[in-house]
Amino acid sequence: MVNKIIKIIGFIILIIVLTVFTQVGGLVLLATIPTFHLVNKKLEKGVKRKIVKPLIFIAFYLFVTFLIVPLLAKPFGRVPMPVYGNANLKPLNIFTCILNRHYVRPKLRQSLEDVAEKMERNYPGTVIAYLDANFPFIYKFPLYPHLSHSDGKKIDLAFFYIDSSTKVQLNKSAPSFIGYGVYEDPQKGETNMPKQCAKLGYWQYSYLHYFVPQWKKDDMIFDQKRTKQLILLLVNDQRIGKMFIEPHLKERMKLSSKKIRFHGCNAVRHDDHIHVQIK
Ligand SMILES: [Zn+2]
Incomplete structure (x- = not known):
């Protein structure tokens, strides 16, 4: 019994x-x-x-x-992001798709496919790697732990990286196997929101760092050039409403668009990925 x-x-x-x-x-x-x-x-x-x-x-x-x-x-107004169908736009980790976390509104997919095509023209062979998007069904059904990814309008994208020993541009590759939790930390003199948020008591801001293995951090260098290019293409796309990255990276890449915002201390760090959402 x-x-x-x-x-x-x-x-x-x-x-x-x-x-x-x-x-x-x-x-x-x-x-x-x-x-x-x-x-x-x-x-x-x-x-x-x-x-x-x-x-x-x-x-x-x-x-x-x-x-x-x-x-x-x-x-229900949601389509899957390309799994293998687009050579320039793929999941960083296939588990994103196996777990049904790669659904978006058609407008967002089209926008990213257009941006991927432009990236290919600027940097041939470049693959934009996406992370968590939304679930396929039900408006406001949250995608844990990203509670705002619930309306089909949001997706996270991985940064680009360079192999630190060969200096080769990497694709579909990030120091964190899930794309989150290995940070491009603030440098001396840059705005340091992780420090400020911790001071204000937001313990969760950098918490992923403790769960995600950090051993690949030194193997890859943040590819500022290609990441900046990707952000600029997104900024210039009329369909994109806003993006979140850490303020120190916005400063470092000399980005000034009002579409690029700070997400607030009650979210988590965005110096490991870019959050993108359509209007
Ligand atoms: Zn996000």
Whole structure:
């Protein structure tokens, strides 16, 4: 009896976790239950069952994620960002797409595709790497931990980097494997919002730093030239409403557009990525 209750609670927690991180994963798991009953009938209790059930869920989840969700999201006004279809615009980490976190309004995708094309003209071979965008369904359904990424209008982009030993321009590559949490810190004399926000008691401002491995930080140099070019192309795009980066990087890159704003101490640091949103 107790065992059964623990099992049910565990299952409910799993559904909540899948919903929070993938939006549709919890529903997919519920839809997979009938096949679990079938497995129970066909297979003896034991290791085989424990392997087969997760495999069925993963296969069904991937099928739904890549073939069904894009079709269903369209009537809700959201489209997936290109996964492999655009040579100049790709996810930094494929898990962004596997977890359904790459959905945007068609206008935002078009804007980024146009910017990617212009980047290619300026710096041939350059790939803009995107990070978290929005989930496919439901207006105001938050994409944890970016609570504002809930209306299809927002996306984060990775900075560009240079290999510190070969000085080669890197693409689809960042010192943090998730694109967040390895910072391009303020230099001497620059505005230091991380320090100021910490002083004001905003403990969460730099918290990702403690969870994300930092060992690649010295292998890559912030590519100021290409990152500035990307930001300028976004600034000049009429569809883009505003962007967030840390004030010290705005100063360093000599950017003055009013579209580039400070996000406030109650957000997190933006010296690891650019937040972009359409009007
Ligand atoms: Zn963002």
